[in-house]
Amino acid sequence: MDETDVPENLNPLKRFGSDVKRVRLGRKLTQKHLGKAVGYTDSYVSLVEAGKQMPSPRFAKGCDLAFGTNGLFAGLLKRLDEADHPSWFVSYLEKEKKAASICDYSVHGIMGLLQTEAYAHAIFRAGHPHARADVIKGKVDARISRRAVMSQQTPPTLWVVLHEACLRTHVGGPTVMAGQLQHLIASAETPGIDIQVITFAAGAAAAHLLPFTLLMFDSEPTTLYSDGPLGGKLYDREATVAAAVRNYDRLRAHALPPDDSLAMVKGLHKEYTS
Known part of the structure; x- marks a missing residue:
């Protein structure tokens, strides 16, 4: 060539x-x-x-x-x-497809891999209030298509720590939230996916951190992805990644165990459907 x-x-x-x-x-x-x-x-x-x-x-x-x-x-x-995926996110998506393990901490909104179509639509519409309907649809379709990574022959393990705010913020209204929580329940009962909730009671243990994701690989160093006001960024500097791994371990220690977290999500689901 x-x-x-x-x-x-x-x-x-x-x-x-x-x-x-x-x-x-x-x-x-x-x-x-x-x-x-x-x-x-x-x-x-x-x-x-x-x-x-x-x-x-x-x-x-x-x-x-x-x-x-x-x-x-x-x-x-x-x-x-x-575009459907902003330029700063493309590099992350390339790495996400190759990851052996994904560890995510979500603060205000549920991570993209676990979003329903209706939830994603509400998020994008709020973020792009003047965008055409076809632009929003393209972004939603692109986000939902990311689920394919979990259907690979050897999918990555997924561990998600959700701040309680993710579950209580009414995104799209009660019906959308009920559907989103039902999807979380189904996901938590899927082999290879663990979900923990870090409650408001955890206080500063979670309040000082921005959302971030750790991508772990079989044959290359762990990569950190973190959101910022102008978009996300990938970090591979050893000290920076190590600090994020320590923070993630602390978050898991302060969060509810997976079974208790699932029970909490089920309880909130009943609130949205009652």
Whole structure:
């Protein structure tokens, strides 16, 4: 394959990077030359081209100026962020498919892998109040399709610690919540899936942490994913991941045991259906 050819099966983030590389080579620029032109290091350019770094708006605009592409890359980046999966989440999804074990801590909303269609729709509609119906549907379909990872021949084990707020926040109304809790009950009774609830009574043990996910693999180091105000980010620095693992162990220690957690979810389900 010629190094400027672009495979058809690239995810959106890798396709963006591949397009940058193709135009850069067409302009006979090195990564160092492009980095200097756009105000970034050549290592940053390399990561973007490999699909391992979410490009910033400044980088995309800089590419347009350096290449003379009249807003092409700024437009591509904008469409990436409007896609069914935002660009910053694509790298996480690639790793999620390969994980041997997934450990998640959810604070305000139930993690995507365990959401029902109606719950996901309510979440996306609240987050994108002015989006077209087809855009919301695309995001919901993309989220629900993630369940396929749990239907693989060798699915990952899934351990989820839910803050009590996830269960008591009325997302979409009582009917939607009843359906969501019923789905949690069914999930908790599935082999390989453990669910614990950390109650309000746990206090500061849970209050000081943002939601995060640990992805564990058979043949590579554990990766941490954490949400932030501008989107999520993957971390693989050993000390950062180790601190998150310790925090997760503490959360599990302060949470209700799985059987008691399931009983609590069942009790709340009755409240939503009564």
